[in-house]
Amino acid sequence: MSDERPTGPRALPGREGSPVSRAGMAVVGVVVVVALAVTGLLVRPALAAAGSPAPATTGTPSVTPTGHTTEVTVKVVGMAFMPSSIDVPAGDRLRITLENTGDQRHDLVLADGATTGVLAPGARATVDAGVIGGDLEGWCSLPGHRQMGMVIHVHAVGATAAPAPTPTSSGDGMPGMAGGAPGSSSAPTMAELQQEAAVLPAYPAELPPLEATTEHSYTFHVTEAPDPVTGALTRQVWTYNGTSPGPILHGRIGDTFHVTLVNDGTMGHSIDFHAGELAPDQPMRTIEPGQSLDYTFTASRAGIWMYHCSTMPMSNHIANGMFGAVVIEPADLEPVERQYVVVQSEEYLGADGQPADPAKIAAMVPDVVTFNGRAFQYDAHHLTATVGQRVRFWVLDAGPNLALSFHVVGAQFDTVWSEGSYSVRDGVAASGAASGAAGAQVLPLLAAQGGFVELVPKEAGHYAFVDHAMSLAEKGAHGVLEVTP
Numbered sequence: 001m002s003d004e005r006p007t008g009p010r011a012l013p014g015r016e017g018s019p020v021s022r023a024g025m026a027v028v029g030v031v032v033v034v035a036l037a038v039t040g041l042l043v044r045p046a047l048a049a050a051g052s053p054a055p056a057t058t059g060t061p062s063v064t065p066t067g068h069t070t071e072v073t074v075k076v077v078g079m080a081f082m083p084s085s086i087d088v089p090a091g092d093r094l095r096i097t098l099e100n101t102g103d104q105r106h107d108l109v110l111a112d113g114a115t116t117g118v119l120a121p122g123a124r125a126t127v128d129a130g131v132i133g134g135d136l137e138g139w140c141s142l143p144g145h146r147q148m149g150m151v152i153h154v155h156a157v158g159a160t161a162a163p164a165p166t167p168t169s170s171g172d173g174m175p176g177m178a179g180g181a182p183g184s185s186s187a188p189t190m191a192e193l194q195q196e197a198a199v200l201p202a203y204p205a206e207l208p209p210l211e212a213t214t215e216h217s218y219t220f221h222v223t224e225a226p227d228p229v230t231g232a233l234t235r236q237v238w239t240y241n242g243t244s245p246g247p248i249l250h251g252r253i254g255d256t257f258h259v260t261l262v263n264d265g266t267m268g269h270s271i272d273f274h275a276g277e278l279a280p281d282q283p284m285r286t287i288e289p290g291q292s293l294d295y296t297f298t299a300s301r302a303g304i305w306m307y308h309c310s311t312m313p314m315s316n317h318i319a320n321g322m323f324g325a326v327v328i329e330p331a332d333l334e335p336v337e338r339q340y341v342v343v344q345s346e347e348y349l350g351a352d353g354q355p356a357d358p359a360k361i362a363a364m365v366p367d368v369v370t371f372n373g374r375a376f377q378y379d380a381h382h383l384t385a386t387v388g389q390r391v392r393f394w395v396l397d398a399g400p401n402l403a404l405s406f407h408v409v410g411a412q413f414d415t416v417w418s419e420g421s422y423s424v425r426d427g428v429a430a431s432g433a434a435s436g437a438a439g440a441q442v443l444p445l446l447a448a449q450g451g452f453v454e455l456v457p458k459e460a461g462h463y464a465f466v467d468h469a470m471s472l473a474e475k476g477a478h479g480v481l482e483v484t485p
């Protein structure tokens with residue numbers, strides 16, 4: 001044979017390759033020859049004239065079409081394409097069939113714009129990459145999937161010119177990535193965030209009252225909808241029941257919670273309650289749009305427990321708003337006059353109207369940091385107490401990434417409870433310091449940690465509560481407790 005070029009996909013070491021067939025497309029070949037004779041240029045116009053909807057020839061515009069087609073089947077394994085690298089003889093037409101063997105929706109988008117469209121689990125579709133004249137990149141365009149490694153590389157074997165440049169995007173910087181990622185927005189100013197917080201209602205920070213029952217039933221509807229960040233910028237927020245954080249649940253040790261999760265979104269979602277102990281396989285599984293699942297757990301330990309979407313990439317689903325808190329009181333907790341819930345989270349702004357920028361999430365440098373889902377909202381809408389009242393703040397760090405150093409300006413905490421135990425209670429240190437002389441200035445929390453603090457303001461005034469990682473407070477993790485006489 002005169003043709004000794006490699007024709008198949010290049011399987012990764014130790015991994016199974018995909019079936020390849022080489023179709024001798026005589027008809028196409030004839031069309032190509034005619035096209036070259038007429039135009040002296042490329043195959044694409046002629047193919048389009050012949051009725052092919054395929055995209056433009058990729059890479060260098062000087063390849064000679066072979067008239068052959070390389071066909072490759074690509075599967076989904078975890079958050080990767082398999083194979084992730086395909087060798088194609090330069091000049092061959094490439095057709096990639098994507099079989100979505102994953103557990104959530106995926107697609108394959110090529111750098112020239114050709115796409116399979118979004119495929120549900122179990123579905124398959126074929127994308128025509130056109131005649132391959134140079135190397136070509138492809139990726140899954142669902143939010144964060146490309147950054148997780150869902151990238152495919154097409155190598156044009158025998159191409160003489162340099163590979164065609166692929167566009168890059170702002171905020172890019174992931175290895176193996178180039179082009180196609182969503183754009184991003186620059187960080188809003190403090191004034192812009194404060195102005196928006198003032199015109200929007202605040203998320204209710206009061207801890208919902210305990211119910212008489214020990215059995216609690218909820219339905220959580222997943223939504224995906226735009227939410228204003230500033231007067232000129234919106235982001236897409238993914239929620240449980242339309243708010244981020246989702247509903248704050250409140251119960252006692254031994255209570256049972258029944259949650260029906262309904263996915264009203266456009267992609268796979270799920271939920272993971274830290275407040276329960278169970279095998280995650282079924283209740284935490286990802287469900288398709290239109291599907292629902294039942295999740296029942298019994299709260300056997302006290303705490304302010306995070307819940308969140310656990311669909312990959314979790315960093316993106318949490319950063320896009322899918323988190324909330326379950327407050328389970330310690331058995332001997334005393335009543336207080338005021339109880340507030342503060343959940344910190346980070347925003348990594350994508351393009352206007354779009355979900356978070358995955359590259360910013362990976363870099364862990366947020367544009368905005370919020371208490372209860374909106375920057376500075378309790379500066380515009382104060383939390384309140386009166387002098388001498390005992391105020392309990394339940395605090396959760398939803399992340400997805402950064403720590404929280406919760407502090408109330410002008411106050412000291414005489415009670416600090418975190419992750420299962422008191423370090424200080426009514427001014428007595430757990431370590432046995434002198435009665436009434438112990439206190440704390442911050443409640444330190446890593447991502448997903450929670451606890452509560454108590455303070456008794458002695459004077460009227462405006463007590464700012466902040467993340468004492470001050471750059472994060474300046475990005476929005478800041479509010480005011482207004483104490484009146």
Ligand SMILES: [Cu+2]
Nearest residue numbers: 269270309317
């Ligand atoms: Cu989700």
